[in-house]
Amino acid sequence: MQMRGGKNSNTVDVLDTFVFVLSSAAVAAAQNTAPPLSPTNIFAPASTPAESIFGLSMFVLSVTAAIFVVVVSLLAYAAVKFRKRNNDDGREPPQVYGSNQVEVAWTVIPILIVVALFMATARVIADVQKVSPSANAIEVVAIGHQFWWEYRYPHLGVVTANELHVPVSDPQHPTPTFIRLLSADTDHSFWVPRLAGKTDLIPNHPNSSWIDPHEVGLYLGQCAQYCGTQHAKMLLRVYVQPRDEFERWIQQQRQPVSGTDVVSEGRRVFESTACINCHTVSGTVANGRFGPDLTHLMSRETIAAGAALNTPENLRLWIQKPEVIKPGSLMPAMELTDRELDAVTAYLETLR
């Protein structure tokens, strides 16, 4: 018992030091604009839910690190001190069958630790889950598809895919974004580590999540629930923009597609092949919903759910041989002639 008392005061010291080191590291991380180690580092939070989780993580890590140090020291001490010596007399050591006092000690102390961890955890659960949308919140519906993301802004009349745009949220005047999570087919999971923990998108089971990014920038993530062949290339990109830039983006997305009266050769090919079964170009006959909305395709930096940059070459390759970029994706090879391919690519490049 005496021994355990002594260890405990040490534990507190270790714990304090540890918390200090970690929290200074966290402050350093927060001041850096570029996240350390990885753009998807969970320990570089930039939004309230991720920050709440980060705070809890540091507490849990400190407690578990302290337990680790204590128990491993005991194990190492026992393994060295009580090993059989070369000059052993061959007699059996004293047989000890147990001790009620000691058992009570190492039952009660863990119970106290568990209670502390539980209370801290319960608080963060409430902090993150029991938040309802404020009046100035942006609402987005995110729909998971095999293997891409559909985003709809029901109050703003915008439909887009794979690249989510949200306004930066000033802590003084927060403009959080609430995301309603639906699935069109199998389970998916929305995970942008620097903004929030992951939440699954499950068919027949609407979920929600929220973020309030404090810093402008591009935040990466990817689908975190196995959803089929191309689960790996179902990437997430969240563009956090200053308020005015975000408003301009919304205005631009609400524009009807330009030049619907001009029927180019590419448009004719697009509208007379299977493209329109799956894709929408608003204001034209293309109104499929199985694949991403292409109305403002050229406003996006990537295609194929972030798997390739949105360049004319990639676009052409994606139409011709999607399996080169993303084997197993549901985009079929369109079997077009070279001339048709060039024309369709040229047409898509007019969708600004």
Added chain:
Amino acid sequence: MSTDSIAWPQTETAVQPLVDRLHDWVTTVDHKRLGILYLGYALVFLVIGGIEAGIMRIQLIRAHNDFVSPQVFNRLFTMHGTTMIFFVVMPLVFGFANYLIPLMIGARDMAFPRLNAFSFWLTAFGGLLLYLSLLGANGLYGAGNAPDVGWFAYAPLTSRTFSVGHSTDFWTLSLLVSGFGSIGTAVNILTTILCMRCPGMSLAKMPLLAWLNLVMSGMVVLAISPLTAAQLMLLVDRYLGGHFFDTQAGGSAVMWMHFFWVFGHPEVYVLVIPGFAFASEIIPVFSRKAIFGYPVMVAATICIGFIGMSVWAHHMFTVGMSSNANTFFVLSTMAIAVPTGIKIFNWLATMWGGKIEFKTPMLFCVGFLFQFLIAGLTGIMLGAAPFDWQLGNSYFVVAHFHYVIVGAILFTIFGAFYYWFPKMSGKMYSETLGKLHFWLFLIGFHMTFDFMHIPGVLGMPRRIYTYEPGRGWDVWNLIVTVGVVFQALGTVVFVVNLVWSYFKGATAGSDPWDAWTLEWSTPSPPPAYNFSVIPTVQSRRPLWDLKHPDDPDWKYE
């Protein structure tokens, strides 16, 4: 010379034709032979599952690698998980339970020898069925051969819409068949322990291994049943137009998750409690001390058994449960740390004040203590629901549960192999090769699974066949893959050691470890009837009482 003429006819009767010997093995109802069949069968699948893991690690060695296609990768992780859980660790656990329990409780066989054989062959057939999918599942649409829905096969990916062909059916039927085998064995173990103990062995005087397997078997009966039910429901969905999990017709994907994890989490304890059992036999013998706090160890195990049945939804913190449900499962999950911690402290206290001999079995048990501690601590992190919202389904989780299944369970199983190999074969293994195995495997294990935590923290999800460069994941994945080489080498040394020692090893004698439980009072290997005279015991360590008549245990218990 005269001994020759006496011994000669004996050896002649011993050498039967190979066909007869194989026939004896196939038709055997002897618990020891069935135990060895389980172990041999599991080791074959361990190699297969290990090769699958190796191929996956080659694929992930760098970003945008194309060693295997996404389709093949998805089959590999599904087969690896299913194989390792159901056809490696389960049979290993059942193999040792079968072999040891009758010997340790002074019985001549299991309660139901024929059920025992039936259960083994069901399990064996289940494993073969899973791998038959490689030949048979190339169904109507030519889509897929091996199952590719992941080892927990979340709905609706398993519905006929998303899983065409028959690969999912092979998976379902394979688990259904082997599940019945597991339930049969569990009922057998329960009955044997409750009804067939030798005179004097009250429940409180059983070896801890018997106690822990009693709890494990109870959990198997409770946990495998919902899995079996869910598999039947999935079959109804796929072939009889049911809509249990068919979300396109109003079914519930979340219900499958509940069914699966109400099996899946107790399953972890089904696998790890026998690991605790091996440690609880090996650590005292090599520390030369009685187990510290036997009644508390029993109570903690029962406690783990009960709480372990009520923590399953911590696998589902990200599926959008209410904050109340999340909070409840945080509490139950963290509560399990208390009895588990008690066990770790009791093993430490058993070593404390002993004279520890670091033979190979003990080395593996010390490795187990260290790794199980870490696995428990990362488990607390994952149990804190908000932390899990970040870590769940990432490589951190993969690292965590491999710490449990390899670092804790497989380490104790390796320890158990070395500890009881002399009893099973009558030969001593090579201590040098055993230690080489331990160090190779320890280094490989830590290279692979320590560094695997890091990409998880850096946002790398599990089950991706490739990943983007520039995420800071590359170097960690490289180290993880290199560690596999050491683990594979260690496993080769292990197999070589077993085979070589079986043929060339020194004779072990009945009691090479100077141990205290009843199996060491029989010859090595034990005769078919185990005990010529059923023993009578007075304490938990009957052989200690025999060896120390001046200071017997029963005076203190």
